[in-house]
Amino acid sequence: MILFEDVSKVYPQDYIALNQVDFHLKQGEMAFLTGHSGSGKSTLLRLISLMERPTTGRIILDGNDISHIKGNDIPYLRRHIGMIFQEHRLLMNRTVLDNVGLPLLIEGYSRYEIKRRSLAALDKVGLSGKEESFPIHLSGGEQQRVGIARAIINQPPLLLADEPTGNLDPKLSLEILDLFKSLNEYGMSVLIATHDLGLIAKMRYRTLTLKEGEMINDGLLR
Numbered sequence: 199m200i201l202f203e204d205v206s207k208v209y210p211q212d213y214i215a216l217n218q219v220d221f222h223l224k225q226g227e228m229a230f231l232t233g234h235s236g237s238g239k240s241t242l243l244r245l246i247s248l249m250e251r252p253t254t255g256r257i258i259l260d261g262n263d264i265s266h267i268k269g270n271d272i273p274y275l276r277r278h279i280g281m282i283f284q285e286h287r288l289l290m291n292r293t294v295l296d297n298v299g300l301p302l303l304i305e306g307y308s309r310y311e312i313k314r315r316s317l318a319a320l321d322k323v324g325l326s327g328k329e330e331s332f333p334i335h336l337s338g339g340e341q342q343r344v345g346i347a348r349a350i351i352n353q354p355p356l357l358l359a360d361e362p363t364g365n366l367d368p369k370l371s372l373e374i375l376d377l378f379k380s381l382n383e384y385g386m387s388v389l390i391a392t393h394d395l396g397l398i399a400k401m402r403y404r405t406l407t408l409k410e411g412e413m414i415n416d417g418l419l420r
């Protein structure tokens with residue numbers, strides 16, 4: 199699903215954010231990505247989602263070498279990736295249904311199809327019945343679920359989450375992780391960046407650890 203071969207990312211002023219990183223996330227696998235603040239987690243996710251390009255090395259996504267991909271091809275590949283952020287970036291003056299359906303609206307789907315798929319996505323994240331609510335009236339955990347429903351509306355084979363539980367208390371964080379687990383059981387590959395080692399310890403998944411841009415551990419954390 200994702201293959202990094204000797205990938206480095208150097209930002210301006212010669213700042214090395216990732217240094218010769220290798221890893222392979224298989225189709226249908228779920229893993230954590232951890233490390234201190236500034237260790238390169240977001241950079242790694244931005245390379246996969248084509249928001250940044252590697253300085254050196256190769257990144258293969260679903261069999262395609264995306265290291266030097268052209269701008270025109272990016273929207274097509276992005277459609278295969280669901281992105282979830284710490285701040286869910288919901289439109290507060292739009293209903294839950296409108297928020298979830300936004301990616302399909304942009305792609306020109308019919309209103310009927312948008313509604314049908316949005317309701318199905320809301321059902322998957324446990325928010326059936328909330329479609330006409332406004333995000334402001336939902337709890338933090340529910341708002342994050344709306345963001346997840348929006349991310350999975352295209353049924354992407356890969357889900358990337360950057361600190362998805364950063365604003366949530368431990369109980370809600372665990373519920374969000376359970377949701378990722380169930381999406382993974384549906385067959386989605388999932389990569390979750392978090393610095394919350396307590397949360398990682400609650401679930402036995404492969405954990406990739408970055409330190410100052412280097413991958414220093416790949417496996418279960420003890």
Ligand SMILES: Nc1ncnc2c1ncn2[C@@H]1O[C@H](COP(=O)(O)OP(=O)(O)OP(=O)(O)O)[C@@H](O)[C@H]1O
Pocket residue numbers: 209210213214215233234235236237238239240241242393
């Ligand atoms: N566009 C940029 N230009 C220059 N330096 C950058 C840029 N983006 C990130 N960096 C630097 O690269 C390093 C890695 O940043 P990154 O955001 O990937 O880390 P992170 O592990 O996700 O951190 P956090 O947990 O705080 O989000 C940091 O020192 C950051 O300041």
